[in-house]
Structure formats: structure tokens, C-alpha cells
Amino acid sequence: MVYFVGVDVGTGSVRAALVDATGTIRKTSVKEIKIWNDLVDHYEQSSEDIWSCCVRCVKDVCKDVDPELIRGIGFDATCSLVAIDVNEEPLSISVSGRDEQNVMMWLDHRAQAEAKFVSGLKHDVLKYTGGSISLEMQTPKLLWLKKHLKEQWDKSRWFFDLPDFLTWKATGCDSRSLCSLVCKWTYNGRDSRWERSYFEQIGLEDLLLKDACKIGGNVNSPGKPIGDGLSRRAAEEFNLLPGTAVGASIIDAHAGGLALLGCSVANIDESFESRMALICGTSTCHMVVSEGPVYAAGIWGPYYGAMVPGLWLNEGGQSVTGKLVDHIIETHPATANIRRKLRDGQHVQHYLNSLLVTMAAEGNHDDICYLSEDIHVWPDFHGNRSPIADPTLKGAICGLTLSTTEKSLALLYLATLQALCYGTRHILESLKSSGNASIESILICGGLSRNDLFRRTQADVLGLPVVCPEEKESVLLGAAILGAAAAQHFPTIVEAMKMMGGKGIAAYPNDALKAYHDKKYRVFLKMLEHQNLYRSIMKT
Template sequence: MVYRIYRLIMADIYYVGVDVGTSSVRAALVQQHGAILKIHTVPITVNNSNPDFYEQDSGEIWQAVCQSVKDVTCDIKDKTQIHGVGFDATCSLVVLDKDLDPVTVSPATGEDRFNIMMWMDHRAKEQADFINSHDHNVLKYVGGKVSLEMQTPKLLWLKSHMKSTWAKAAYFLDLPDFLTLKTTGQFSRSLCSMVCKWTYMCDGQTQGWDLNFFKAIGLEDLADNDWEMVAPGTECGRVSAAAALEMGLCESTHVATSVIDAHAGGIALVAAEAKTKQDLIGRLALICGTSTCHMCVSVDPIFAHGVWGPYYSAMIPGYWCAEGGQSATGALVDHVIKTHPAVNKNPDKNVYEWLEGILDEMAEKQSLCSSTFLTKDLHLYPDFHGNRSPLADPSMVGMICGLTLDSSERSLALLYLATLQALAYGTRQIIEQLTTCGHNITSVLMCGGLSNSSLFIQTHADALGVPVLIPQEQQSVLLGASILAATASGDYPDLTAAAVAMGGKARTFEPRKDVKRYHDQKFAVFKKMQSDQKDYKHIMSGM
């Protein structure tokens, strides 16, 4: 369906940005200076064949890409006005045979159509633990531990558990690279994906695979290759004749080297209100979707345990990128709401607005200056899908303290508020880790579904104690993909120049001083719950 059209098409130069998220593909038509004119969204299937198994179909995704691109460009009569197309996608693993046909990663269904092991797939815990039991230099660049969400543990799982798939597979690609392959007909690998998710080493002086690492973990056959590594935004080819027919574009269209979806959002977010490259430092970008990624850049490499990176030129050329994250944020809010009995009492309106309205009424009845104070006796620990940062512990689980027999809509509203606050405290703990290790975070920028809630935004500003900026163009991930397209087309001298030119304005939410002490105390409870959970595990470890 068409998401929106909010400006008349007036400029002569356009770009197409394509974002492949967890549950949908979106394409946007973007003017040269960053105005998004039209968005089209196509849902895609997530196959949850076992509790920790999440799989997708690369064929379905490609068809969704073509459909969405055709729709947003259908009003452009002269397709040569579309100078470039850029892609971002989740960091999911695509498996193809020698003919580029899908090879299954689904032991439950055995269907070759499910040939993508998604980013959120957690089946490779044992393999991640095995890799982390070795003292490898590459682990230094992923916060000290490789995540089971990254590609090397997943590849090792496939090699160990799906031998027929391993034997049949000829190509393993990150999903962003699969999209540029399908569009150009040419193989190339994004430095963003390879450095961030495949342990490719790059420090600005030298780059390459650590062959000893791959040999030690039993994947030495994958390191023996001649993959072409390309910096994000660099042209990796033109739209092929076959893809041009499917996408409704012309063959002269430039195709940009892709990035991971969070990094696309990071590119656009850190550039909002920026005038120069130096303005990009000290900003923490939160890309809030099913999970939340926390992105910032620095001039020099800064190593922080539990924070992925530093990655050289993975997001902004010449800068080191650090990436923290929370494994379940939008997914957690949805889970908390959908599993509460009072959700069925929701009138026919936006559920978040409904709950926030209830909170305002409760605060007014209790003569409170803010609904913030309603959760004094209700505390939630948010790691329902493990902790990505800063603990890097996928075994962490969620906790709730303060439950009663109340099952009313008021109970749900309070639980909703406690969840938003807990997510803010998770970000605060990530900032603490970044700051301790040498970063200086002066502001936070947000995009994604949760950033549509003013309560979510203000809660973060208050809990973090720094301004939160919301870009005027809130579709930052799509804007980031179009910035890649603008760079590849040659309309801007480099990616940084394109980002600064297209980043746009932002609205600022300042922290409120009258709730600071309350959030400080709640944050202390948050950390105590985290510590208590570890103690409980220790107590029960002897069973």
C-alpha cells in the first residue's frame, strides 16, 4: 500500500531508497535535497519454525523490492531523472547454490524457499560460545564477544547441523549484498556488512581476513575467496536489463553499495541539523524497530566491552563506528500489550494513544505533575530476548516486580509505561559504557516506530539527561538508503557531503529537571534487578 505522499514532485533529480526490514520491504522516492515524496510498503513472511529459529524467503523479498520500487516511481515519466538506487537490509544470512537458487536453512520445513537465517535467529548459541572461548584478535572489534546474531556462529551452525545445505551452498551473502547482486547481476560485498557481521578486519591502513581465526573455528574454507569489498555508497554497478524490467527503472541507474538497516538510519540521523563532518561526533543515533541499534562515530577507535566495533568506515567514511543495541524493543512493547488481558478492552483507536491517555488521567486523579511517577512500585527489566549491550549475554531474560491481581486497562497502561522506562534505562546503561570508555555523548537522535510516541521520546530525554532530537524527516532509514544512492550517482562528492546536505532539520526534546531524581532511583532498581538475576542463576547453577 502507499504510505504517504506529502509534497508535489517538483525537482528534476530523484533517488530511490529501499529498506528491507524484519517484517516488510519499503521503498521511497526522494528528492535531491532529502525530501521523501512517496513510500510504498510490502509485508514479507517471517517463518518461526522453532522457538529460536527465524527464517525468510529471498525470492519473496526480491519480488517485494520490485513491487515497492515500481509503485514509488510510477509517476516519473522520464526514468533517467532517477539517478540512483540504494539499499539497506537487516543483517541476515542468505544461502544460494551455484545457480543462485535458494538453499534451505530450515530443518523443520526443509523448504528451499526459506533460505535466509534472520538476524534475530538465536539457534547458534553453542557456536557463539565456542568461538568466544578462544582468544581471537577479531573479538576485540566486536565488544569482546561475537554475538549469536552475527554470521560466523550461524555459518558454523549450518556446517554442523545441516550438512546437505552446506554441501549444496555455493554462496553465503549478507542480505544487503544479495539485493545489490540481484539489481546489478554483479557480485560485490559491502564493507559495512563484512566488517560488522563477518569479522572482516579493516583499520584504515590494512584490511583482510584473519585466516588463523577461521581455521581455529573450523570455517577456513570460507576465508579462501576473492570477494570484492566496497565502501558504502560507492557505485557497485548499474541496474541490469533484467532488474530494470522487474523494478521499472532504466539501465543507466546507478546502484550504491548497500549497508545494514541500522547503519542507514545512523547515516541520516547523525547528519540531522549538521553543518560539517565534525558535527557528527558526540551524537548517539537510536534506530528503534523490532530491536534498537545505538550508533555513534568517533575520530579514533574506542573499544568498549559489550559494544560492537569499533568498525572503520562502516557508516561514515574515515570515522570509527560503535554499535550498541537492545535485542527486543518494539517487539517487547508489542509483546507486553498483546499478552495483557485488558488489550481486548481497547476502543477502536491507536493502542499507544489509548494507553497514554489513561496514564494522563491517572496522573491527574493522583495530582501528579507527570505520569512518570506512576511506576514507583512497578519495575520491569527488559531483556526478554537476551542482552546485546553492554552485557553481551543472550541468556538474560525479562523480569517484572510489582504485579498484582489487577487486570484492568490501568494495569496495562502502567506496565506499558514501565516498559518504556526500562528501555530508556537500557540505553542509559549503554551510554554509561560508551562514556566510561571514551565517548562523549551530548545528544540522542531517534527514528523508527517507537519514536512516534512523544512519551517514549520524553522518557528517554528525562532518563538520559541529554536532549533527544527527532528529525523532521522521520523515515531516517529510507533517507539513509537514498543518501547512498545520491553518493553513487556522483551528485555529491562523497557520502558525508550527501548526508549533511540531505539530513534536514530536527525537533529537540529537552530533559526535565523535576523528574531527574526519580529516574536516577529507577535506574538504580534496574541495575539491581540485573544483578539479582545473575545471583539467581548462580544459586540455581548447582541443580
């Protein structure tokens, strides 16, 4: 048996997995990583802390395995910006000036003015980002750095997307992933070039000097072998063999997409183009691939070859999902008492799910969903990524009372889950109205995918089967697929996806609930309309 290692750097932790060639995860390890939030909208990390956690996790999952049997390693990470100075050391991107804080996280929203400026220029490149640039992408963040930390800017040697920083540390090779550059840096994947006029227009033309060496001149598709594999230094850190294949990296959500699209489900179309992949974590990403480009307002893409070779990718998203559910629960007065009552291993969400079943029975409701008739949530507590593409939108709750009981929390929690599902419907309808009408199933992974109520609600709201893979750690599996592709254990990365993707179990929609969710969805859209109306009134 041969093995591959997948390394996933998420928002709050590093994880690694030892995976065999069938896609079965044999062992995992996790380490928390530091986050600084010194100023409002400023979220920073340390690349050295992240790498140290990667080393510890990889050593942990590989410690009982002959290094000869570990053939490849793949990395995914959040689309955070890493700054490295001319001495190849961390370069601060923080107003604090501390060099260790050299990673501007994906959820950092300091570049709001820069994103607004860039979007207002209406360059043609924006047709590949839904018509505007997101402040979560890298060019607004780079523009902020150049404007506000010019001294640091002048000291820079490289700016990496975090996934590419990891492959650089592993191989010593300055290689960039097509996935990261196309999705977050405005690189033209179809023609394999940077759009010079765009960088000149926004004032970042200096990044293209010397064959764009600061941001990427050597570009590879996800899973392509990087350099000569693990460098001697990295191999010693990992306790692996020098030359072990390292695959070109991928963004974390897209790693989940690789594994999900390869998942096999009985009686459900397995063509990649018929599926939407939902990767649920702190935020949620919605991945759809197609043979031709689809331009949808407020939806990122189309991105050529960014996830699956030869296919175009569209990416919708919700800025906070898992984090929003946690926020709703943690800020409610009843939560502390619930935690005292939990049995060993029981999650608060599972407790609330059970409580909702009891409440529905007490109210003679045919389904839990009817309990939320008088409470409605607009879930954009951290702005809207898709399809409105407005980072200034705020969250809203309608139907609050003075109650602080467990039941009041359960109702708010239910309405929040439903609102997240209506957000997915909003994204899906935008894609369909723009020409991508072939979606027949939803595949889901990540934290919220483990919540049965959330899965069933998604199915009922969307009117589509929602599939959860038997192998729960799809993002880690996707990273390992990159390692398998780099080691050339399979002829192509598509073959690796199909052979390692495993099987899934589907939840099917309850058609009897459609009318109720249609009405709730109308309220959902009305809440957006009202928020914009209130803004208009306050500006007059």
C-alpha cells in the same frame, strides 16, 4: 528535479521511497514479507519473496516518474544470512529442507552453542565485537550450518548478508559492503582483509578459499557505485533504465544512522562525534562514531569505516524494543477492550499515553513518570545485546498485582518504556567509561520515535536533548542517500548526508525528574544483579 530511490528491507516488510535531492520523501510503498518460525529460536525468510516485494515497491513509487529523472538507488536490510547454491538459486538453511527458506534472520538464535564456543576461544578479532561474538552475527550461524546441515553447506556458492544479496540481484555484480562485512562477518576494515587465523581457529577456513569468493572478495564502502548499475534484467523488473546507479549497501540501522547524523538542529552541536543515533524498530541500535577506536566491553566495534568513511563506529543494541512494547500490550487482558474503543487512526500507545495523563492528575503527581514507583521491568525478553552481551538473559517484572484493568496495563506499559530508556543509559555509560565521553545529544528514528512519551522519557533518563527529524523515515532516507552518492550527485557521501539530512525538533530533559529516574535506574541494575544471583543459587 532528480530523484533517488531508497529500499529498506526490515524484519517484517519491504519499503521503498522516492526521494528528491533535498531529502524530501515524495512517495512510499510497503509490502509484508513472510517469516517462518518452525522451531524455537529458528527464524527464516525467503530471498525470492523479499526480492519480489522489492520489485513491487520500487515499481509502485516510480510509476509516475520519468525513468530519466531517477538517478540512483540504494538498498539497506537487516543483517540476515542468505544462502545461494551453485546454480545461483536459493539454498535451504532450514531443517525443513525447503529451499525457499534460505534466509536465516538476524533474530534467529539457533547458534547459541556456536557463539559460546567462538567467544571462548578469545581470538584477537573479538576485541572488535565487545569481547565476545554475538549469535546474531554471521560466523556462529555459518558454523551452525556447517555442523548441522553439511549437505547444504557443500552445495553452497555464496553466503550473502541480506543487503549485499539485494545489490547482487540489482546489478549481477558479486560485491560486498564494508558495512556488513566489518560489522557482522569480522572483516578487518582498517587493513581490508579477512583474519585468516580466526577462520582457521573456529573451523571455517574453507570460506577463505579462492580469495574468499563465497563470502566476499570484492568489498566497497557504503554508497560506492556497484558495477555498471542496474542490470538489464533488474531494470526491466523495476521499469527503470539499465545502468541506473546502484550504491553499495548498508545494514538497515546504519542507513538510519546516515540520515540521523546529517540532521540539522538549532543550538545543538552538529558534529558527528557528538551524537548518538538510536534506530528503533523491532530492536534498537545505538550508533556512535569517533575519530579513534573506542573499545567497550559488550559494545560492538570499533568498526573502521563501517558507516561514515574514515570514522570508527561503535554499536550498542537492545534485542527487542518495539517488539517488546507490542508484546506487553498484546498479551494483556485489557487490550481487546481498548481496541474496541479506539477512534479511527488512534494507536493503542497513544490511548495509553492519554490514560497515564489522567491517572497522574488523579493521583496529584507532577509527572507521569511517578506512577511507576512500585513496578519495575528488566526488558531483555530476548536476551541482552549490549552491554552485558548475554543472549540467555530473561525478562523480569516486579510489582504485578491481580488487576487486569486498563490502568494496570498503562502502568506496565509505562514501566516498560522506562526500562528501555534505562537500557540506553546502561549502554551510554559503558561507552563513556571506555573513553567515548563526547555525546551531547541523541537523535532518534523508527517506530518508538513517534511516541512522544518515549522521546521525553529518553531525554529525562539520559539528561540529554533527544532529537526527532522532521522527515520521519530516516532509514529510507539513508538508503536513498546511498543512491545519491552512487550517482555522484554530491561530491561525497558525507556531503549527501548533510544536504539530505533535513532538520529536527528536540525534546529537552526535565531536570526535576533526575532524582526519580536515578533511583529507578538503581533498581534496574539491581534486577540484573538478582537475575544472576538466582541463576547462581539454582546451579549450586
